Amino acid sequence: MPEPVAAATLDIPGRVRELFTYHFMVNALAAGTAVAVMAAIVGWFVVVRRQVFAGHTLSLVAFPGAAGAALAGLPAASGYYAACGLGAVALAPASRSGPSRGAETAAIGTVQAFALGCGFLFASLYHGLLGGVAALLFGSFVGIDDGQVLTLFAVAALAIALIGIAGRPLLFASLDPEGAAAAGVPVRALGAAFLLLLALAVAATAQITGALLVFTLLVTPAATAQALTSRPVAGMLVAVALALIVTWLGLAFAYFSPWPVGFWITSLSFGFFVLARVWRARRARSACGTSPTRRLMLPPGPPKRRRRRTREGGA
Amino acid sequence: MRAEQVLRLERAAAALGGRTIWSDVSLTVDGGRFVAVLGPNGAGKSTLLRTILGLVPLTAGDATVLGAPPGARNDMIGYLPQRRELDPAVRVRGVDLVRLGLDGGRWGVPLPAWLPGNRTGRAAARRVTDVLELVDAAAYARRPIGELSGGERQRVLIAQALVREPELLMLDEPLDSLDLPGQRSVAALLQRICRTRGVAVVLVTHDVNPILPYLDQVVYFASGRAMAGAPEDVIASGALTGLYGVPIEVLRASDGRLVVVGQPEAPHVHTPRHA
Numbered sequence A: 001m002p003e004p005v006a007a008a009t010l011d012i013p014g015r016v017r018e019l020f021t022y023h024f025m026v027n028a029l030a031a032g033t034a035v036a037v038m039a040a041i042v043g044w045f046v047v048v049r050r051q052v053f054a055g056h057t058l059s060l061v062a063f064p065g066a067a068g069a070a071l072a073g074l075p076a077a078s079g080y081y082a083a084c085g086l087g088a089v090a091l092a093p094a095s096r097s098g099p100s101r102g103a104e105t106a107a108i109g110t111v112q113a114f115a116l117g118c119g120f121l122f123a124s125l126y127h128g129l130l131g132g133v134a135a136l137l138f139g140s141f142v143g144i145d146d147g148q149v150l151t152l153f154a155v156a157a158l159a160i161a162l163i164g165i166a167g168r169p170l171l172f173a174s175l176d177p178e179g180a181a182a183a184g185v186p187v188r189a190l191g192a193a194f195l196l197l198l199a200l201a202v203a204a205t206a207q208i209t210g211a212l213l214v215f216t217l218l219v220t221p222a223a224t225a226q227a228l229t230s231r232p233v234a235g236m237l238v239a240v241a242l243a244l245i246v247t248w249l250g251l252a253f254a255y256f257s258p259w260p261v262g263f264w265i266t267s268l269s270f271g272f273f274v275l276a277r278v279w280r281a282r283r284a285r286s287a288c289g290t291s292p293t294r295r296l297m298l299p300p301g302p303p304k305r306r307r308r309r310t311r312e313g314g315a
Numbered sequence B: 001m002r003a004e005q006v007l008r009l010e011r012a013a014a015a016l017g018g019r020t021i022w023s024d025v026s027l028t029v030d031g032g033r034f035v036a037v038l039g040p041n042g043a044g045k046s047t048l049l050r051t052i053l054g055l056v057p058l059t060a061g062d063a064t065v066l067g068a069p070p071g072a073r074n075d076m077i078g079y080l081p082q083r084r085e086l087d088p089a090v091r092v093r094g095v096d097l098v099r100l101g102l103d104g105g106r107w108g109v110p111l112p113a114w115l116p117g118n119r120t121g122r123a124a125a126r127r128v129t130d131v132l133e134l135v136d137a138a139a140y141a142r143r144p145i146g147e148l149s150g151g152e153r154q155r156v157l158i159a160q161a162l163v164r165e166p167e168l169l170m171l172d173e174p175l176d177s178l179d180l181p182g183q184r185s186v187a188a189l190l191q192r193i194c195r196t197r198g199v200a201v202v203l204v205t206h207d208v209n210p211i212l213p214y215l216d217q218v219v220y221f222a223s224g225r226a227m228a229g230a231p232e233d234v235i236a237s238g239a240l241t242g243l244y245g246v247p248i249e250v251l252r253a254s255d256g257r258l259v260v261v262g263q264p265e266a267p268h269v270h271t272p273r274h275a
C-alpha cells in the first residue's frame, strides 16, 4: 500500500485529492459507486419482498464461485457472476411465495454451509489468490482492474435499466402480490426475473465487499431507508444516497487507516441503520396517543377487536 | 352508460384439479345491483369469482361478463381477493397501494407527481384522492397500511379495487376480520357506491345478516349447485331444502336476523362468532 501523503494532517481537500492520485484508488471508488447504486436499488426490493434469505444464499454461493474461478485460472469476477447466476436458477422454484417456507430454508441452509466448505477447499488449493480467502469473504479494494470497473458499470446500467422498465409492476407484485395478480401483472415471471437481477447485484457487490459482507450494501441501506420513509421512490433514493456515502467514506477511511474496507463500510452502514431505527422509535412514541382522526374514523363498538400489529419483526 | 347486464352465466360448470366444483349454474346480474354469494366453505364461491375473471375456465355452459367472454374486460372489474397477504412489517402507505391499483400493471417507474410535465401523474394522484374520499379513507391513507385497523385497511383495499372506476366490483369475504359495526359500515359504504355510481357489487360472505337490508339478489352455493334470486326467495326453508337435498329450516330472529338450521355442516348464513 502506498504511503499516505496527507495522512498526518487534517487537510481534508488535500486528502481527497490524494485519493484520486492513485489509479487503483480511482478504480475502487468508481467500482464502489456503480455497485452502491445498483445494490441499494435492488436491495430496496429485496427488503420489501422479504427475500433477504435468498440474497444471503446467493452471496455465500459467490464465494466458491470466485475461488473456483481463480483455481481454474479465470478472473474471479467471472466466478462471481457464474455462481450467482446458477444459484438464482436453482433458487427460483424454491422461492415461490407460499406457506411451505420452513422446509426449504433448512435445505437451503445446508447448501449454504456446503458452498462455504467448497469455497474454502478451492481457496486452499490455490495459493496465488490475491488477498487470499479473507479478501473473497470480507472484501478488498486493491486490485480492481479497468476491465472489472467497466464490467461493473455495464452491469449496474443493465440493472438500473431493467428496474426502469419493470419497476412499477415489480413494486406492485412485491407489495401486494394478490392485488397485482388480480390486475393481470405476471407476478411469477417477475419474481423469477427479479431473482436473476438479484444474482447480478450480489455478484457485483461481492467484488467490493466480499461474499460475507454483501448485505452491508444490499440490505442495510435499504432497511435504513425503509425505517425513514414508506414512500417507494423516496425510499430507493435514500437507500442509494446512504450506500454511496458509506462506500465513499469506507473506501477513504480504509485508505488512510490500517483497518480493512469491509469493517469501515459495515460499521458506517450499521451506524446509519441504528440511528434511523432510534429516530423512528422516538417518532412512534411521540406520535402515540395523539391521533384524534383515527378515533373519529373508527366505527363505534367494542374496540378490543382492533388488532395491534405495529412493528412486528421490522426491517 | 352502465351496461344493462354485467354478468350472465348459463348452465355453467367449473372444475379444479379435475374435480367438478359446481355445475348447471345459471344467473344474471344487472348493472348497479348488490349481490351476495353465500354457501358453506369449499362450495365454490371464490371459484365463481375466479371464473368471472377468466382465471378458471368453464368446463360447460356459457358466461358473458360485461358483454364479452370472461377475462376480456378485466380492466372494468374491481376485484378484492380473499386472504390478502400484506406484510405489516413492510411499511407501504394506503395511497401507494391505491395508486398501484390504478396503474401498477403498466411498465416503467412511478414518477413523483410534482415533476414538471408529469400531467398524467397529477391526474392519477387526483383520482386516487377522489376514490379515497369516496370510501372515507382519506384521513389515514397516508399512514402505513400495517398500522391500520382491520376496517380501515379494508376501506383502503376497496378504494384500490374502485380506483379504475369499474362497472363490476367483486369482493371475496371483505367483512371477514371486521367486528359487527365494522361490517355494517363497510356494507353501507358498498351499497352507497352501488347506488350512486351504478357499480354492480358481487360480495362473498359468510354472514348475510349485516348486508341483508341492502341486498338485491343472492346466489347460494351448496352441494355442487347454485341458486340465484331475491334474498327472501333463496334464503327460505323450501328453497334451501331443495338445494341441499336435506331438510333445512330458516328462522327469523326477533331483530330480523336470519338463522339457517339443519345444514349438513356448520351454520354458514349466520356465524355465531359475530353475535
Ligand SMILES: Nc1ncnc2c1ncn2[C@@H]1O[C@H](COP(=O)(O)OP(=O)(O)OP(=O)(O)O)[C@@H](O)[C@H]1O
Pocket: B016, B017, B018, B019, B021, B039, B040, B041, B042, B043, B044, B045, B046, B047, B048, B082
Ligand atoms: N387449485 C385447486 N385444485 C383443486 N381443487 C381446488 C383448488 N382450489 C380450490 N379447490 C377446491 O375447490 C373447492 C371450492 O373452492 P373455493 O375456494 O371456491 O371455495 P369457497 O366457497 O370460496 O370456500 P371458502 O368459504 O372456504 O372460501 C374446494 O373444495 C377446494 O378444496
Ligand SMILES: [Mg+2]
Pocket: B045, B046, B047, B082, B172
Ligand atoms: Mg373462498
